[in-house]
Amino acid sequence: MGGGIIEVMVSPIVEALPGEHKEKAMSMAHSFYCWGQAAVVLISTLLLWRFSQGMWRLLPIGWALIPLANSTAFGPLRKVLVITPSSSARVTPMPATPESERTKIGTLLKSKAFFIAILMMVASGSAELSMSQWSSLFAEQALGVNKVLGDLLGPCAFALCMAFTRMMYGLHGEKVAVDRALVLSAALCIVCYLTAVLSTIPFLALIGCALCGVSVGLMWPGTVSATARRFPLGGTAMFGLLAISGDIGCSVGPWLTGVVSDAMQSSAWGASLMAQLSLSAEQLGLKAGLLVAAVFPVLLLVCALIRARQNRV
Numbered sequence: 001m002g003g004g005i006i007e008v009m010v011s012p013i014v015e016a017l018p019g020e021h022k023e024k025a026m027s028m029a030h031s032f033y034c035w036g037q038a039a040v041v042l043i044s045t046l047l048l049w050r051f052s053q054g055m056w057r058l059l060p061i062g063w064a065l066i067p068l069a070n071s072t073a074f075g076p077l078r079k080v081l082v083i084t085p086s087s088s089a090r091v092t093p094m095p096a097t098p099e100s101e102r103t104k105i106g107t108l109l110k111s112k113a114f115f116i117a118i119l120m121m122v123a124s125g126s127a128e129l130s131m132s133q134w135s136s137l138f139a140e141q142a143l144g145v146n147k148v149l150g151d152l153l154g155p156c157a158f159a160l161c162m163a164f165t166r167m168m169y170g171l172h173g174e175k176v177a178v179d180r181a182l183v184l185s186a187a188l189c190i191v192c193y194l195t196a197v198l199s200t201i202p203f204l205a206l207i208g209c210a211l212c213g214v215s216v217g218l219m220w221p222g223t224v225s226a227t228a229r230r231f232p233l234g235g236t237a238m239f240g241l242l243a244i245s246g247d248i249g250c251s252v253g254p255w256l257t258g259v260v261s262d263a264m265q266s267s268a269w270g271a272s273l274m275a276q277l278s279l280s281a282e283q284l285g286l287k288a289g290l291l292v293a294a295v296f297p298v299l300l301l302v303c304a305l306i307r308a309r310q311n312r313v
Contacts, residue, residue, distance in 0.1 A: 008236065008239055008240045011239045011242075011243070012236050014029045015225070015239075021173060023221075023222060023226070024169065024170050024174065025170070026228075027166045027217075027218060028166065028167060028169075028171070029170075030220060031162075031165075031166030031167040031217075034159045034162040034163030034166060034217070035159075038156050038159035038163060041155050041156040041159065044059055045148055045151045046148075103233045103234050108234060108241065113231075114227065114238075116303050117223060117227040117242065117307075118245045119299065120300055120303045121224075121245035121249065122248055122252070123219075123299040123303065124223055124300060125250035125252075126256075126296035127216050127249075128216040128219065128249075129250040129253050131209060131212045131293070132213075135155050135158050135210075136150045138196065138290070139154040141286060153210075154209065158213040161210050162214065162217040163213075165215075165217030166217045169181065169217070169218055178225060179226065179304065181218050182219065182223065183304045183305060185215050185216065185222070185300075186297050186298075186300040187301055188211075188215035189216055189219075189300070190294060190298060190301065191208075192208045192214075193208070193290060193294035193297060196208035196212070197287045197294070220246055249296070253293055253296055257289035257290060259289075264284060264285045264289070265282070265285040270288070
């Protein structure tokens with residue numbers, strides 16, 4: 001709940017900041033989510049490996065220091081963050097759009113453009129989390145490595161690739177229109193999913209997993225920013241609806257991957273394919289689950305093409 005509220009509030013704050021290229025600012029802001037994810041995976045994995053699995057109880061206490069520091073910037077403790085005698089690190093919120101001027105939720109829900117944005121957010125969340133959450137096990141199954149290397153080669157590499165893409169777009173995004181970037185991202189994501197699933201070379205399949213982070217990097221922030229540009233008076237409620245849609249995708253994608261994986265491993269057809277392809281039950285199941293999850297970047301590509309066409313009209 002806390003993470004969800006933070007996500008809903010950060011996007012409209014970034015969108016309200018002065019500047020011409022809002023897509024760049026949104027991508028740069030969302031890149032720090034990826035850097036944080038990579039840091040958590042890397043540091044937590046190495047600490048548990050180096051010391052003891054029993055110290056996992058201390059990790060949440062350590063990571064809790066980050067939101068505590070953030071609360072001092074926005075909350076009543078902000079006065080303690082004094083940089084110089086004449087300045088402080090207080091975060092001053094941007095003035096909100098008056099309620100009477102905001103686009104009503106009913107108006108948003110009746111818009112075809114906003115419906116396309118909702119579908120894109122669902123597809124973005126599904127495409128991102130399906131690969132991210134299963135990449136560790138995929139690395140272990142594909143390369144036969146242990147849990148430590150699986151986490152580093154899987155979700156950590158995925159997050160680093162995603163962070164790099166968002167940061168680069170945040171620095172040089174004015175060179176590529178966001179609509180075109182979303183189309184290219186969706187197409188690359190389809191290629192990455194198919195490479196991870198269909199490649200018979202384990203290392204190449206793992207590269208497909210990692211590069212999937214590049215392909216999904218712009219999906220979420222790009223869709224949010226493009227929708228905010230289309231509905232500039234949507235307000236926090238609009239960002240909330242977009243975030244809910246993305247989070248639904250984050251739940252549905254990994255769940256569907258797991259369901260298909262379990263079903264394939266326990267089916268007679270799956271047993272026949274295991275023998276034909278010389279795969280273990282876990283390998284076949286995971287490949288089948290990710291193959292079905294590839295429908296989400298396909299959905300995103302279709303929606304991105306429709307949006308691009310609408311904007312040209």
